[in-house]
Amino acid sequence: AQSVTQPDIHITVSEGASLELRCNYSYGATPYLFWYVQSPGQGLQLLLKYFSGDTLVQGIKGFEAEFKRSQSSFNLRKPSVHWSDAAEYFCAVYTDKLIFGTGTRLQVFP
Amino acid sequence: GAGVSQSPRYKVAKRGQDVALRCDPISGHVSLFWYQQAxxxxxxxxxxxxxxxxxxxxxxxxxxxxxxxxxxxxxxxKIQRTQQEDSAVYLCASKKRGPSYNEQFFGPGTRLTVL
Structure with a gap:
């Protein structure tokens, strides 16, 4: 069955530090992969998506993600975190529906 | 333009009550999805x-x-005869016509609490 694993439940970083959020998926075919961000009381906002082509994709708010088929991974990165990036981050794979991971909560210290 | 809206934003129900949650998608979006987030x-x-x-x-x-x-x-x-395990945030999303993997736009959700 298709699934998404986000191994880190909670990550804390200092403002200005680099960030990497891990995502592993299980899906037999070429995956369509997404990263969403959810701030408290708000809906999910799409950060970036991968369908095909270049395995390094750029998104909004300075985020990027790299698709690695050999590792079944789609990790999210940002070179310098801002306090406003504190939120819940969800990785998702599209099959015939969106399947989400359990999320990673990012806390940013000044 | 307006995004996806949902109402009510918060709902408290007693166990056994029926509830109805509304979603207004983005105008012109043909696809609409409901999700449950525990x-x-x-x-x-x-x-x-x-x-x-x-x-x-x-x-x-x-x-x-x-x-x-x-x-x-x-x-x-609509959820009939609500149970405590129904307590969750219910999210609605809409998508415009096009490939099935195109972006879904999410509303803010309705937080349902069943007592």
Missing amino acids: LGQGPEFLTYFQNEAQLDKSGLPSDRFFAERPEGSVSTL
Whole structure:
């Protein structure tokens, strides 16, 4: 069955530090992969998506993600975190529906 | 332009009560999705409409859950005889016509608490 694993439940970083959020998926075919961000009381906002082509994709708010088929991974990165990036981050794979991971909560210290 | 809106934003129900949650999608979006997000979990698919047709309801957890979109715009998710395990945030998303993997735009959700 298709699934998404986000191994880190909670990550804390200092403002200005680099960030990497891990995502592993299980899906037999070429995956369509997404990263969403959810701030408290708000809906999910799409950060970036991968369908095909270049395995390094750029998104909004300075985020990027790299698709690695050999590792079944789609990790999210940002070179310098801002306090406003504190939120819940969800990785998702599209099959015939969106399947989400359990999320990673990012806390940013000044 | 306006995004996806949901009402009410918060709902408290006593166990056994019926509730109705409303979703107003982005104008012109043909596809509409409902998700359930339990505390500390990612959203889980409930059901999907294309216009007024409910094409997939495989995620509805029981026959107490019912969704409709009679005119292909506004949608209502109804939960009958609510149980405590129904407590969750219910998210609605809409998508414009195009490839099935195109972006879904999410509303802010309705937080349902069943006492």
